[in-house]
Amino acid sequence: MRRRGDERGPALLDALLEGRPEPDLAARAASGLGLPERGRYAVAVLGPCAGGPPGVAAEAEGLRFFRRRLADREVVLVALGDRDPATLAALLTRWYPGPGGIGPVADGLEGLGAARRLAELALLTCPPGTTDIVRLEERLPAALLVSQPELSARLVADVFGPLLALAPADRALLVGTLDAWLECGGSAGRAAGRLFCHRNTVLNRLRRLERLTSRSLSRPRELIEMTLALDAFRMTAPQP
Known part of the structure; x- marks a missing residue:
């Protein structure tokens, strides 16, 4: 049963990040991932790269991280708790070569699909050849352009x-x-x-x-x- 739950957790996380309209998805994911259904979450989208916390889930600097590969992108879900999201970019820069984009804070698991899409927009604002990991709030005019x-x-x-x-x-x-x-x-x-x-x-x-x-x-x-x-x-x- 534990193995089945471990396998179900990543699939539920993928469904959340893709924004699938499945019934009770947030509640099932909260149970399968051991996360609160309501809480402060951030999503970062990065190009293919190595490094970062090992495995799918990890804890570092008082934050919980979940890593997934969607298509050719590395997606990182972060359970922020009461931490300031402004510190997240600097933390990710220590692990990933960049570039990367971080979406706005999602107030609950149901908002992860939108947060992931906006994080991808933030990533697209990074000019070719740069290695910055940027927050969408810092790049709103450029995000309008890439959209x-x-x-x-x-x-x-x-x-x-x-x-x-x-x-x-x-x-x-x-x-x-x-x-x-x-x-x-x-x-x-x-x-x-x-x-x-x-x-x-x-x-x-x-x-x-x-x-x-x-x-x-x-x-x-x-x-x-x-x-x-x-x-x-x-x-x-x-x-x-």
Whole structure:
């Protein structure tokens, strides 16, 4: 009977993570997995990778972890208890090479399917070649973009179309300057320090970018367009 229960637990967990509409699924899974039906849970989705707590279930740092492989993804369910979900990304980074995405906290086992889908969206916001493990709450604008790939592609073509015609090195220079300027809160001086160039060089590159895109970084709506287009471009641009 114990062996049968051990085999049933992972199957019930898979059903929860896939969001199957089965009767009394949450109650049966709670019994089979030894988890409270109502509680605070987080789901992380990672690409194929090694490491992490051994086995399907484990405890570490006061948290309970359950690992499953769905398709080509590693899915980690975490029973948070009263712990802050902000600490989870740092903890997973110690075990997994990334990239990975963490969905919002689910209030009970019934919410695991939605939490897993949103964790996959968070994973998709990680640009190619990066190894970050990110929370959806940190990437909401980018998550909107990846959830609408056709609109995202049109946004990149409409805003960055002239940049796409440039030589790759020239395009990377302008895009990297815009990225640094945004990361530095719109400070050309701080961006110059990050890029190891003069402040005027940053300003000249930004003016050129404005001319190419026919948009002004000083107009809020156009700045939003540029920022969203940058996110969409970085998530889809091939690695050099």
